[in-house]
Amino acid sequence: MRLLTHNMLSSNIKGVINGFPLRIEAERVVVKQVDFNPDFLKNMFSKIDWKALADASKIMGYAELPDEVPDPSVLDSDEFLRKFHHALLELHLEEGALVCPETGRRFPVNKGIPNMLLHEDEV
C-alpha cells in the first residue's frame, strides 16, 4: 500500500465520526521504484491531505517532507516533486496495519493489500 492510498482511506465503521487519518503500524516497509510523472503529481497535489501525508511518511521512515502545507509554487521545483513522488508513490507498506484513530480497530495490511472490509457488527 502506498501513501497515496493511505491518504484517501478512513475508518468507515458505523458511528465513527473521525476515522481519518488511520494510524500506520508498520511491520515491513519496502521501497519500489515508480516512473516519475510530474503531471500526475501536479494533478494529485491539490487533492492530498498534506499533514496526513507528512506524518505518514515519517512513520514509514522518510522525513524529508515539510510539515506545513507547501505553497503550490513549489510544484515548479524538481527537487520538491522528487520528494513528493517518493513519499506518495514509492514507499510501500507491505505488512502491517491501519488503525482507526477513534476505536482502535486494526485494518490489516498483508502483501501490500489493505483489508478495509468491516465485520458484521460494524456496519
Next chain:
Amino acid sequence: MWYLCVFYHRLLDYRKPEFESLADLFGAFQDEDPTTSHALEWKLPHHHHPDSPFHFVNLPNEDIARNIANRSILVKGLYEIWGQGSSYEELKEAINSYPDDRKLPYLTSDSTFRIIVDSFGKAISFKDQTARIHGMSYIPFQGRVELRNPEHKFWLIETDDYEANNGLPPVVDKTIFFGREVGAADRKLLPTYQLKSRTYLGPTAMDAEVAFLMANQAQAMPGKLVYDPFVGTGSILVAAAHFGAMTMGADIDIRVVRDGRGPDCNVWSNFKQYGLQMPVSLLRADNNLPPWRPGLKEVFDAIICDPPYGVRAGGRKSGGRKLLKGVVGPYTVPDDKRTGHIPSTAAYCLAECVHDLLDLAAKMLVMGGRLVYFYPVLRDSDSLDVEFPKHPCFKLVASCEQMLSYRYSRILLTMVKIAPYTDEIAEAARVQHLEFKENHMKWMEEGNLHAAVFSPDFPAVDDRDNKCKDPKKKYRGKYV
C-alpha cells in the same frame, strides 16, 4: 476538413462513440463552447446503411485525425479522399480534378509509397489487384514503391454492388474510393493483450478489445488516475495502464486482489507481464460502504468497471448475518475472535450496486471526468425503450450495445460529470433512483436477471407473433 473513415465491421454500436471520445481527448472540440453537445459532423456515402463501415467525418485538422485513428481500436483507416466514383472512369476524372497542391506533396521523388487494394463485401484476386494498381498510373507518382514501411499509403477501396453486402442491406451503387491514409488503428495490440496469454484470469475477465474500447471511452492517458471498484483480475485497468494512466482498483474478494494464484500469478503480474506501470493501489473494499475519507472528492479522472450483474457473477456487500446456533441477534463478533475474523457478506443487487456506483462517481470524479460501465438489458419486447440510470451530476454521452445472447445484451454507458456533487444533489439522486428502481429495475433485483437469462421458457422464443417485433436486425448478431 472531411475525411473518409472506414471502420472494422464489428461492434457496430461502439465505433462512432469511440471516435468521438478520442476526438474530444485530442482537442477536436477545443474551440467550441463547452456547454454545447460535443458531436462531430458525420455523413454517409450515398445509399449506404447507417451500419455501413464507410463514413465521412469532418475534423479540424490532420494531426487530430491521425491521433484519433492511431489510438482507436475500430478504425480500419482514416483517409483523405482524392477521388471517388461508381466506375474507374469516374474515379479518374475525380482524381484528376482534385487540387494539385493537395496531391503533389505526397508524390515527390524522394518519398516512398505503396497502393493497397481493399474491398468490402467481396474479394478481389491478387491478379485483379495488380491490374487495378497499374490502372492508377495516371497519377504522377515520382516516389519509390516500398511495401513494408512506406511513408505514404494509398488505398483503393471498392464497395460492392450486388445483393449480399456482408449482411447489410444492399448498396445501390458501387463506389470506388481512392485516398491517402492519414492513420489507422493498431490492432496488433489485441493479440498482445489477448486473454489467453494472460497469466491470471478470472471467470469474468474483460476481453482485451472491449477493455481497450472502455479505456478509450474513459479517455485514459498519462497523468490521469483511473479507478475500478470491481477490479477482479484487473483486466480493464490493464487497458487503461497501456494508455499511460495511473490505475487503482478495489474488490470485495480479498483472494482475488491479494493472493491470486501465487507470487507470479496475480493482479500485479498481469501488469508486469506487459511491462505496464503497476496499479497505484489495490485494496479490499466494499463499494456499498466505501472507505474514502470524509471530504475526499474529485480525485479520479475516470471510473471504469464491469459491475456484477448476477448473471455470470453476483455482487456481494458487507453485512451478512451468519447467526450461530442459539444466538439471537444482533450479531457481534467476540473480542478474542476479531483478529483473523472473516466477515460474511450479503447479496448485492444490481439496482443498489448501480446507485452506489453513480453516487461514488458523482463524488469522486473530477468535473468533466468520465464514468464508463456496463449495464445489462433484457432483449425481450418489453424492454425496447430501455431507461438508463440517471444522475443529476451526469450527462450520458454514449450507449453502445453488445449482444451477448438472444436474451440479453450489455450496454456500455459513458457518462460525463457536468455538475459538482452536493448534499442536495445526493438526496435528489437518491429520490430519482428510487423512482427509477420502482419503474424500470424490478427485473434487476437479486436473481431475476439470472433467471430471465437462463430460464428455459423465454417468452419471446415461444411467442411467434413477437418474433416479427424484434427490432434488432438479425445480421448484427453475426458481428457484435
